[in-house]
Amino acid sequence: MNRSAHLVSLVTPPLMLASSNATATITTTTTTTTTVTTTTTVAETDAGANAHHHGPVFVGRHAIRVRKWPHPDPSELLKAHGILAAVQEAQRRSRSRGADPPRPVIAVTPTTTSALQVPSLITLAHTLRLVDGPLRWIVVEPGHRTDAVAAVLARSNLDFIHLVASDGASTARLRMHALREVRKEKMDGVVVFADENGILRTELFDEAQKVKSVGALPVGILGEDEGTKESFLQAPACDEAGKLVGYHVSDETLLPAARSDMLLSTRLEWAGFVLNARVLWDGAAERPEWVRDLDAVDGGAHLDSPLALVTDAGQVEPLAKCAQAALAWSLRSDALREVKFPHEWKFEAPLVSAASRQQSSVVNTEDGH
Template identity: 40%
Template sequence: MKAHRIIERVQREQRAQFGVKNPRTLIAVTPTYVRTFQTLHLTGVMHSLMLVPYDLVWIVVEAGGTSNETASLIAKSGLRTIHVGYKERMPSSWADRHRLEAKMRLHALKIVREEKLDGIVMFADDSNMHSMELFDEIQNVKWVGALSVGILAHSNNADESSVSAAEKEADNPPIPVQGPACNSSNKLVGWHTFNSLPYVEKSANYIDDWGTVLPRKFEWAGFVVNSRLLWKDYDEKPEWMKDLALVDGVDDMESPLVLMKDTSVVEPLGRCGRQVMLWWLRVEARSDSKFPPGWVIDPPLEITVPSKRTPWPDAPPELPSIDKSISVQEQMVAVKRPPKTRSSRSKRSSRSKRKHEARTVETQVSAKQTEQN
């Protein structure tokens, strides 16, 4: 533990000297709902946020209202959390789920406006994976920033028989990326989008479908926003930023770009989009799958495959009866005690006595010889 504290101290000093001088608070927005993989996904993003070296506020919006499962899970983070519920339940189709998640994120942005939270708003979906460099990079944004998102979509179920290898390589790169596109001067000139054509016929429409889950044209996770743009009364708000009240009735907000009148002012981050620091993934279990609440197994599961050898015997040893124990005690009393043996002390005294007598005899003999002479 001492070595860990030394490393932590060194890293803190390095950030103070070479890192962000005046870091702003990060405001992470996460839509979620109770399901089989919620603990898996939410634990991953929670541990990523716990490693952030800056002040952080975690807004968790839960579909169908707040639940004890989600509350107990996010309470383990020790972060400053705002856990709110959303009245609508999460639908089973992916298209409707994307739309509802956009509404839940908009609900979180309203909380940022009402509470006047100051910092950088990022959209941390519970199933996404984040690099720690991401949290340092978004500190560089002034108003609205865009990041490249790696799309982790497998092609096992896509119809590849009618598409040649050259066409697949040209139309769909090995690692699909969604994000800003820059010119040689590092200026935003367009966007990279995910090519979904090879997956359209075999894409998943419902959570229970066996197919590829496709991302939207622009994922919310690829954008960060200065929270002051969301405040109701902010004198320095740019003219190209819309008010949240104007988009409140929009049924489908595909990305934060809907909040902007001019998207050319977006600031590309991550070496102008060339560095991927965020990965998008959607993996879910069947909607009717069974799992214990909070993944706590109580009562214990039944034994389905018994072990061949167990550490305990098949039958407990037989304890002696009362009659047998009494007879054994009587036999022990009847046994005579063995005779006492001479102790080592008495042996030593007898040996010293014999030595003393021998010396006395020798003295007397020598005295007689002297008298005779």
């Protein structure tokens, strides 16, 4: 086979026949210089007037467009793929033309030692890595920094702050300690409460960008609370005009926004609320009158309620258009904290050695019989 002729046959675009009755003849001519050239002629029939080289090919009832031969230069193909990838990335980051860049996200996570602490933090870290734009993860522990949490943060590839609150501090106190850090460093952005027992959808971070001061989002409740099994949607309730009228604290109970009932509001999940970080600053012009000073909140008796941040619960902004679809889920269960688990979820070497010795003894016993 002549290599030059074979190369020509590979590079030359394939020709379409004019019709099913068309025939192709290949004529090979050899000259005295032993140069082989291949020419292709198409014998046209009565349909020759309608012949075309590129057009639709019908497979059943579906038309398939036959495009020209791909570009022979691989570098040009890579350049085209690079342009497409850049366009898709720009479309993903800016969903609407002229959109402002996203505000930084500040994720607040209080954590305590439990059986699911490390797996929950790892799962949460993977979720936070999907957030568009800058993000800072604030993780607060009581008493001292543990090696397990420090290892998860170091491997997360996220911008994080590892804080320590007073020993024996409750989850509410840990959360307030993180908010004081936001005020102290004057961090700008959107505060999202990403608890370790929660599951967050990426759409939650998109809705959080819309908050002006304090906003409420729908969150699903799973698990048990005080021995009672619960599974319902906790969400802001709105009227026909889209104005906030109350909060669903259970399937049967609606907390009116005009009623300051802190007993019921303690059942609201922090995961269903977002803040503009500027409302936490001292003397910030962005903080409205109905948002409490952080020192007054920290000294109050209702730290378990996110409504402790405001004096008028009716001023909270309902986000996600009051849609009755969960953007986060909260697992209520205190039993998991009492579960015993192996240190770092690994078997120690003596356990493996003991198993090997036991297996060896069984083999020796069988050999003896």
